[in-house]
Amino acid sequence: MTTEKTTVHKLRRVYVWEKPVRLYHWLNAFVIIVLIATGFYIANPLAIQSGQEPSQRFVMGWVRLIHFIAAYVFFFNFLFRIYWGFAGNKYSNWKQFVPTSKKFFKEMWHVFKMDILMLRGKEHMSVGHNAMAGLIYFFTFIAFLVQCLTGFGLYASMSTSWWFPKMFAWVPYMFGGDIFLRQVHHWTMWFFILFAVVHVYLVFYHDYVEGRGEMSSMGGGWKFIEEDVFKHNKELPNAPKS
Amino acid sequence: MKNEAVQQNPTYLEEFKRKGYSRKDFLKFCTLMAAYLGLENSSVGQVVRAMSSKPRLPVIWLHFQECTCCSESFIRSSHPIVADVLLDQISLDYTETLMAASGFQAEEAMKNTMTKYKGEYILCVEGSVPTAADGVYCMIGGKTSLQILEEAAEGAKAIIAWGSCASNGCVQAARPNPTSATPIHKLVKGKPVIKVPGCPPIGEVMAGVIVHVVTFGRLPELDGLGRPKAFYSKRVHDTCYRRPYYDAGLYVESFDDDNAKKGYCLYKVGCKGPSTYNACAVTKWNNGTSFPIQSGHGCFGCSEENYWDNGRIYERASAFPGFGIESTADTVGKVALGVTAGALAAHAIMTNVRKKKLIRNLEKEGKESEHELKG
Numbered sequence A: 001m002t003t004e005k006t007t008v009h010k011l012r013r014v015y016v017w018e019k020p021v022r023l024y025h026w027l028n029a030f031v032i033i034v035l036i037a038t039g040f041y042i043a044n045p046l047a048i049q050s051g052q053e054p055s056q057r058f059v060m061g062w063v064r065l066i067h068f069i070a071a072y073v074f075f076f077n078f079l080f081r082i083y084w085g086f087a088g089n090k091y092s093n094w095k096q097f098v099p100t101s102k103k104f105f106k107e108m109w110h111v112f113k114m115d116i117l118m119l120r121g122k123e124h125m126s127v128g129h130n131a132m133a134g135l136i137y138f139f140t141f142i143a144f145l146v147q148c149l150t151g152f153g154l155y156a157s158m159s160t161s162w163w164f165p166k167m168f169a170w171v172p173y174m175f176g177g178d179i180f181l182r183q184v185h186h187w188t189m190w191f192f193i194l195f196a197v198v199h200v201y202l203v204f205y206h207d208y209v210e211g212r213g214e215m216s217s218m219g220g221g222w223k224f225i226e227e228d229v230f231k232h233n234k235e236l237p238n239a240p241k242s
Numbered sequence B: 001m002k003n004e005a006v007q008q009n010p011t012y013l014e015e016f017k018r019k020g021y022s023r024k025d026f027l028k029f030c031t032l033m034a035a036y037l038g039l040e041n042s043s044v045g046q047v048v049r050a051m052s053s054k055p056r057l058p059v060i061w062l063h064f065q066e067c068t069c070c071s072e073s074f075i076r077s078s079h080p081i082v083a084d085v086l087l088d089q090i091s092l093d094y095t096e097t098l099m100a101a102s103g104f105q106a107e108e109a110m111k112n113t114m115t116k117y118k119g120e121y122i123l124c125v126e127g128s129v130p131t132a133a134d135g136v137y138c139m140i141g142g143k144t145s146l147q148i149l150e151e152a153a154e155g156a157k158a159i160i161a162w163g164s165c166a167s168n169g170c171v172q173a174a175r176p177n178p179t180s181a182t183p184i185h186k187l188v189k190g191k192p193v194i195k196v197p198g199c200p201p202i203g204e205v206m207a208g209v210i211v212h213v214v215t216f217g218r219l220p221e222l223d224g225l226g227r228p229k230a231f232y233s234k235r236v237h238d239t240c241y242r243r244p245y246y247d248a249g250l251y252v253e254s255f256d257d258d259n260a261k262k263g264y265c266l267y268k269v270g271c272k273g274p275s276t277y278n279a280c281a282v283t284k285w286n287n288g289t290s291f292p293i294q295s296g297h298g299c300f301g302c303s304e305e306n307y308w309d310n311g312r313i314y315e316r317a318s319a320f321p322g323f324g325i326e327s328t329a330d331t332v333g334k335v336a337l338g339v340t341a342g343a344l345a346a347h348a349i350m351t352n353v354r355k356k357k358l359i360r361n362l363e364k365e366g367k368e369s370e371h372e373l374k375g
Ligand code: SF4
Pocket: B236, B237, B238, B240, B241, B242, B243, B244, B246, B264, B265, B266, B267, B271, B272, B273, B274, B293, B298, B299
């Protein structure tokens, strides 16, 4: 038996995800689950048998109402996140998501080699998102936008309430009408489902190979970063200069 | 400047009288039209005044790639005056289907109208224009549809695109569109085009559009797709009498089931009412007798752009582009989900193989720390 001791890391607590980011994240997760579930029902309602008088029932009505309320929450939550991309700390900054430098692409390539091709070499460890994840989140924001536009675009003509949904009345005209628009809305939903599956897997993965508390970070906001990262205090590859 | 020739035309009222209609019939007609146009009661007077003082508008009605269902619908609109008077007396100076003249005589009539009423006549177009193979797919009197359209459009005051063919191409523009059937608004530049889509459009709607132009001397208010708002701003679904069943979650599952007999909502057997903007559920068809949903069949979406390619008739879901006609977004999505799950499983296995050392070190470090702690 070898008595060789492994290097025991000293970890320091880093506040990565601020409270607004965490609230945004879980509200978003909840609302997306609601939207997908109600969305599937609206697209293809179940055949429910019931002895109730039709006038007593409002199943589709309620499901749609929930879908619309969730959509409003989703939209304003999304707006808030954009705002926080300018107001929050460096890990939530918009530059984490938008490739603005060569460094961003270099880091992406590195992540690709290490985490996807599984080549051997220096592991990539980032504190916030890595560049690859950042770019994928950028795509999710675009999907958010598409879903808000198509969704409220469909909603605009049936809403008689206030001015807000009417702002989206032009959207169906871009798509030549509601039939196609609603299909785009439905297809984009599948992106959310696929994203969620990969996202949850990667959180497990990072926790597993890095051991820095990736999973719990969206709860308390903390990650645990090795002391030597602080010693070298290298500038993070894609951190905005401050 | 008003064209002199138009001013000399008799008014609509004069024409009505000449045709033998009483003033009562005339007022009835005006009231009906005002109602279809969604005007207030007080505006009926405006319609009456316009119809009795304004000289009738010259109209040229062209037919290209179409089945004449729009004309059929028009002459069957509920009030007899619509068919009789508007059609005869609106001065349909040229329409291949309904005019008596033919051949050179007919072409002459069109040319006369075009020069005599330059800048004043309304051009109605039924059908799409095939542009493939230099337009040989639809030629009349030795000219291609495009040539005829361009000549007629030049001196037109406004253009009305009747029906889905002229508005968005309809069936002949469905993939692969072998004749390059093209809707009117894509060919005429610099002229207002009113789209009155539908296969066919409702006769009353067609009459209403013309009456609007006559009464107010300008085009009706149009939506973003160029359709008159008075008739195309509501979805069939919003005015459908089966809507309570939709909201209740009660649907026809197949055409021969009990739910169909009960008159439940046709959503699940492909009704496109929720995406279709038209007045069917309000105005109905054939003198207000019925409309498709009332007779137990879902809405086709006939007044929507690309309705042939965009959806299946008896299903809500449509084919996902590029994946064959049997696959819907959901089947593609499920396959993608399976592939993703497989890829992630492979990745998880590879992680354990390729990053064995890393993971083992983390475990070792963790275990050592665990041993150091007293229980
Ligand atoms: S039958 Fe069609 S238009 Fe009528 S409520 Fe059902 S889905 Fe809507």
